[in-house]
Amino acid sequence: MADPVTRSAGSQTLSRGLRVLEVLANSASAMSIGQVAHALGLHRSVCYRLVRTLEDHGLVVRDQLGKLALGVRLVALGASVERDMRATALPLLTLAAQRLVMTCFLAIEDRGECLTVTSVEPPHQETVIAQRPGARHPIQDGATGRAILAIMDEACWPEGISDEVRANVHEIRQRGWAESYSQVIPGLYGVATPVRFEDGRLGSVGALSLFHATGEHLNRVLEGLCTVETGLVEAGVCTLR
Numbered sequence: 001m002a003d004p005v006t007r008s009a010g011s012q013t014l015s016r017g018l019r020v021l022e023v024l025a026n027s028a029s030a031m032s033i034g035q036v037a038h039a040l041g042l043h044r045s046v047c048y049r050l051v052r053t054l055e056d057h058g059l060v061v062r063d064q065l066g067k068l069a070l071g072v073r074l075v076a077l078g079a080s081v082e083r084d085m086r087a088t089a090l091p092l093l094t095l096a097a098q099r100l101v102m103t104c105f106l107a108i109e110d111r112g113e114c115l116t117v118t119s120v121e122p123p124h125q126e127t128v129i130a131q132r133p134g135a136r137h138p139i140q141d142g143a144t145g146r147a148i149l150a151i152m153d154e155a156c157w158p159e160g161i162s163d164e165v166r167a168n169v170h171e172i173r174q175r176g177w178a179e180s181y182s183q184v185i186p187g188l189y190g191v192a193t194p195v196r197f198e199d200g201r202l203g204s205v206g207a208l209s210l211f212h213a214t215g216e217h218l219n220r221v222l223e224g225l226c227t228v229e230t231g232l233v234e235a236g237v238c239t240l241r
Contacts, residue, residue, distance in 0.1 A: 010194045016042065016189050021059065021074065026136070030067035052164060072221055085197070086118040086133075091118040092231040093205075096224040100207055100232075104130040104228070107144045108203040112158035113137060114145035117203070129188065129208045142184040143192035146172055149205035151194040176241075177222055178204075181212070189213065193225045195238045205229055 024031060025040045030041075033211045036048035051068060054060040058073030089106045097104040097120040105119030121133040139145040141160055149157060149165075150173040172178040176195045184190070191213060192206035205228045232238040 010116060012155070013050070016040070016046070017054060020047070020050050020054060021070065023059065024068055024070050025134070030063050030065075032067050036068060038106055057225045083215045088232060088235045088237045089118055089228070090120065092228040093118065096120075096207070096228050098226045100221055102207040102209045102221070103131050104205070104207045104224070105131045105144075106195075106203060106205055106228075108197070108201055109139060109148045109152070110136065112139055114139045114142065114148060114204075129210070131206075131208055139186050141180075142204040142206075143178040143180040143190035144204040145184075146180065147178040147194040147206075148202050150178065151196060163217070177225070179213075187194040191218070191221050191225065192228060193222070194241060195229050195232060196241055197238050205232075 003053065012151040023036055033051060034044060035046055036051070037044045041048075051060055055062070055071075058071045058210050060068055060074075062068055065113065067166055085106070085152045093104045093106065096102075101122045102120060103121045106117045108117055109113050109115070113136045116131055116133050116135040121129065137145065139148060139158065146165070146169055149161075149169045163166055179192075180190045182188065185208075187210065189212050190206055190210050194203040195203045195205060197203060207221055207225060229238065231241060
């Protein structure tokens with residue numbers, strides 16, 4: 001059996017390696033070892049050794065300039081976890097995007113952030129609003145994040161939630177849906193409804209547009225999102241709220 005010192009060193013190395021992956025996952029472009037080291041507050045040589053190990057396992061790759069990005073192996077591992085969820089949601093979101101002429105997507109709560117799992121853009125549109133899978137933002141921002149907060153135990157909320165956000169989430173909890181404007185992406189209007197997954201995770205179904213939805217249009221959007229939720233429940237992916 002490993003002694004406590006060995007276990008502690010191993011845990012620290014594993015933690016640092018995971019943090020390297022997190023930094024690369026949250027970066028919009030490939031990063032140099034120096035940039036990763038700076039982001040983590042590590043010496044460059046320590047970061048280099050971590051990256052070499054991750055490269056050996058196919059979790060990190062380098063481009064022609066030597067910059068780092070997530071490897072195909074990691075993408076495959078992540079895909080296997082979310083495959084059933086995405087496979088079930090994709091046709092439902094596709095139908096909703098076509099009917100509503102809005103970008104529709106599924107998001108989940110992930111460590112205090114709102115993470116996009118899959119999305120569908122409406123066809124034949126000159127202006128495309130992209131909500132790419134893997135995109136994430138603070139859970140207190142945007143309709144999708146606040147819809148999730150509405151069904152989350154407040155004891156589990158991340159720190160720093162303002163009184164204004166708390167009041168808004170209380171309203172969302174009462175009416176069952178959320179809306180936002182320019183909170184995550186400037187100029188975009190969002191609507192979302194919360195969902196509970198069978199495995200206990202919390203999420204939301206969202207729709208994005210350049211225009212505010214009001215009156216009958218808003219009702220159609222909400223009906224479209226509820227249809228997605230119903231489909232997820234019938235497929236056994238989600239439970240009734």
